[in-house]
Amino acid sequence: MPQDRIRNFSIIAHIDHGKSTLADRILELTHAVSQREMRDQLLDTMELERERGITIKAQAVRVEWKGYQLNLIDTPGHVDFTYEVSRSLQACEGALLVVDAAQGTQAQTLANAYLAVENDLEIVPVVNKIDLSQADPDAAAAELADLIGDSADHVLRISAKTGQGVEDVLDAIVERVPAPAGDADAPARALIFDSSYDQYRGVVAFVRVVDGSFSTREPLRAMAQGTRFEAEELGFFAPTMRSAESLSAGEVGYVITGLKDVSKLRVGDTLTSERRSAGAPLPGYKDVKPMVFAGLFPTDSDDYPELRDALERLKLNDAALFYEPETSQALGFGFRCGFLGLLHMEIVRERLEREFDLDLLVTAPNVAYRVKPPHGEWREVHTPADLPTEVEEVEEPYIKASVIVPKEYVGAVMELNNARRGRFDQLEYLSEDRVHMTHELPLAEIVLDYYDQLKSRTRGYASFDYDVIGFRPGSLVRVDVLVGGEPVDALSLIIHRDFAYERGRALVERLREEIPRQLFDVAIQAAIGSRIIARETVKAKRKDVLAKCYGGDITRKRKLIERQKKGKKRMKQVGMVEVPQEAFLAVLNLNGERK
């Protein structure tokens, strides 16, 4: 296909604003798929496709429209996941920015729109769900036009559900989105924007060819890592897998590499041909640094190798995921994992549990800290227990928090952000009723329950997004928890000095409720250094007997004792104290509902 007849685009939309419905409608209109097949072939379905015995999820679908080849590149199921969205956007020249006619712009919409602008994408604004009775297409169109600095007349008004206006969307893609700009005659270069793993075919890379072309059986090289392999198969999704002889400049498709070691090929790397190598790789992705950390421990310690393999597998197409082995005296062997943010953490955890069938214990998340010990060098600390007791300076990451709410909730948001050590930045009216506020906040203040609090204080109307803006010094201390006199590393937390007493007290109170009574008194203490700041006691049990036991009862009594022993095994041993796994999550629910 000549390059000028190719259009590569993504759909950017807030959750539930109609991305998948629009994608379905596009596939239908372009006859890529019949209505009957629709159900199984939603673009962003997490169910894996089963085709030719291999299981790969379509990341880009090729359709034809009026003689043009359109490649719809999927953004991840979670559209508010800025970092992954940015990867997909780099493979495109344009994006449909879809907004719900009833709900209007959301914080993630803003963030992703800015992202698209940063990537020089042509934005095609679309107001969806105009068929809804509560829709206000004019208001939504005005907001959207204002956001991207365009005229409201340019905003398309559609109903993906009924199909109304969807043809116009396809026409607009052809008309407004520029053709890919690469040089078809230059040495071949392709950006790996995602990848997947199949147990028979190895790593499957999803690529956007920028210059030149690639053909089947050609020896290839990943430029950054130097990995060499042969393209076992090239092809594209339409929407099922179709192999092709070649992929050329401007096209989007897949490369089956046959590589079995997932660490050999990273998303963001550039593929080139060994026969005629390109001189320089494409600009890859911005190096992303994990900011939120949590310990991941298998509930059953036998699952440690499985967890390690699973993390390696996830790392394949999630360069931002960081992990290193961690040993906790309370939780055993696991990994300290770094995430871009909370959502990233949630997704990783969800995938580990669902796709890899692992049962995990995830400790309370904390942020990365920069620490300067007296006479020492600055270093980064990823787990509270690693924060030295003596520090000269500590820095914590700050974010710019962006909240969009109906104006009557401005006060509630201000109050919440102030309580979270926030500094007001600015406030602008998006429309007569809706306000966009920004604050600077320590990232640590949002990792626990900020989002829930925000939602509840604004009756669910607030949308929220944030950007990390750098490290700043803070008056921070480490609060340790001692159970039966033994420090429990997994329960340590780093907190602003002003909140240390309150949080320490709440934590030990919570733990007193979570730790069952034992055969002896158990002291639960919170301490800063050697100074105890809060104490609770779990009083010893006074009675634990099996009442009657005669000749006929012995077997049953023995089984009761066996069950009691088994119950103990599910607990984690801290010194002599048995601590249920739930207790390690206590710090997560400090403000939550009490049992």
Add this chain to the structure above:
Amino acid sequence: MTGARHLYVHLPFCAHRCGYCDFVTLVGRTGQHGAYVDALLSELELERELLSPDVETVFLGGGTPTFTETAALCRLLRALPSAEEVTVEANPETVTPHLARLLRDCGVTRMSLGVQTFRPHLLAVLERVAQPDTVRRAVYRLRDAGFDNISLDLIYGIPGQSAADLEADLDDALRLAPEHVSCYELEAKPGTRFTHAHGDELARQADAMESYFESVVAHLTAAGYRWYETANFCRLPTPLDARDLRSRHNLAYWRGRDYLGLGIGAVSTIDSRRWRNTPRLGAYVDALARGERPQRELEPLPPAVQRQERVLLGLRLDEPLDLESVAQAVDVPSLERLAGLGLADVIAAADGHRRVRLTERGRMLGGGVTAEILV
């Protein structure tokens, strides 16, 4: 093998099934008592070689053994091997002067009375037939017939039972000067009529059970009783009565001795094997009428399990358990930790064998301590 020295005989018949009861019991069936006793005696004949020529104890449990038709009961008693301790369980309302004398004549040495409580409102909750005076009268009648070893069964944790109710029960029991007292916490099995009716109240008072148990132990020990097993107390020897009043039959269970059980639902443990007879009366009687053994559930007891049981049972007693004989079942570091906490005493004896005994507080926590100590 030398044969089991302890014989249990199950007499399942009752006038009424109490709501909390989970034993194998049958209401009424007076026409079948004779046939059942025939079956018991046939089973005894079939298993005779499992019994030692010197049977030490016989225990007739139920059910309500004394509800069994008197002629059939006497026929049974006279046919059983004689023993130094022959115990019969009885409900107070069944004890007539005539029956008391008859039991005595048939060689019964010890009576175990199901009292449960002396409070009328709590007797009603338990659906007991007896009234407080019925209980006292039964004891007097047994004494008149010459019984000098009487055990009273009490229950604590009855729905609605206050701490004062419990203390009054203990005092009332002590006034009867029983040689032996068993005191159990009420066990309400899930799904039973009783739990359905009283579950909420039981849950509400569950926390109080700690202090109830402590109160039972404190009361009875203060009154000169030996807390010799988790739920059992006997009068300490006095200059006037130097007897060891522990239940010898039950001690045999707790010391891991072999025992033969006859009757429906009865359990036997002999030579590393345990079996339980069918709980169905018809099947039991029919099989024995044909001269066959009744249907049984078999449970092999490998040495490791036997050792576990020895620990589980032995730690219920106030006498030391020989650690060397069960060493493979015991996690010594855990035991030492518990000893450090004042829950157990490890005693080094002159013969080089170490013995273990739980302290008073350790015995209060016997279940948890056992779970901790067992490997």
